[in-house]
Amino acid sequence: MESALLSSPRFVLSKNKQWSGQLRNYQSSFNGQVIELSHSLVRKNVCVGGSCGFTINSVFGRKVVKKKKETIVPEPDYRIPIVVLGFAGGLGYADNLIAAAPVGLLGLLLLFQTTRVRFVFDDEALEVKVGEQLEESGENVFVGGKNRWKYSSFVNWELWWPNFPILVYFKEMQTKPEGQVHFFPVIFNGKQLYDVMVERCGTSQTSGPK
Template sequence: MESALLSTPQFLPSPNREVGGVLRNCQSSFYGNLTINRSFVGRDVSNHHRGSGIVASVVGKKVKTETVIPDPDYRIPVVLLGFAGGLVYTNNILPAAPVGLLGLLLLFQTTRVRFVFDDEALEVKIGEQLQEAGENVFVGGKNRWKYSTFLNWELWWPNFPILVYFKETQTKPEGQVHFFPVIFSGKQLYDVMVERAGPSKTSGPKQS
């Protein structure tokens, strides 16, 4: 499993291979705070939203989509920590340690890592101030991928999203695969991915 969330703050690239024949495009979002700045007939208008949105501004014939930052979702770290607690309760200390550490790491990353979907790319940023995440230490380059380079994406177990997958050609011409745990709203992630990167073959969360 690859995950910038597990590498603080970058996503880990997985081996360069495509997964099965079912996968078609995947990655998600974090903090649902949408910020848009619009200029219309000389007047500036600024809006702050939560969740996902569609059109931010129209200037002449150009349409600019607003920035989407999905809400954090703490379910995965809470489940892992609860499972670790159960293992401790039954005196299974050895397996409880790695499960608990993973839960704590994901809990920490859920509070700080943000997925920012702007009008042309998905970018990983850090904290409420949306600071730059820096260069990817595993494959190099910025943690920002244009939707136009996505070959496919998939959201796994959509009723309770666990993993997101996507493959892009920006990092490598032959395609680079990325995995990361869904520590943000799976429904918001799915909606913005469909809107920006096109539909996925099998993903479709029935629950938010």
């Protein structure tokens, strides 16, 4: 449009053509973006040496909006604590009380944790929270630091075993420069957990629900 205006015989352009451009609110994102481009043309009369023409100002505005990802909280899954408690009951039935006691306590602990611990996958990080109100879980009791890890810090993760997931493992570089490994019992819906891990952290090389 601007080149057509410049070449049209109906316009006499001043010797001092003025062009101005403005680029504002420009951001970039690898996770998806929406770009809106507006182009307005403003003309005003100017006279130089008795001849009148136009000064054409071109104003460009670009607005980039980062598309935020939905927060996902996998549903609790009680299969592991039920299996562990069932195994403890079997040991007790066989009069193996010495083994039944610690296994039973482990089952009760897993049952309690299933009712309260949640994995929360927000726009940029995985965070461990507790309770129905998703309250802060405090510092990690084993390695210190907040129980929140950015997806960009993940270097590897696995879900064992795909058909009946027992443990989720991941290694991140946020806690320690050399990398920190984490293990959690899968007390959440395994399929939901796997799908969101693939989406937010990249594909797992050796495991996944069949």
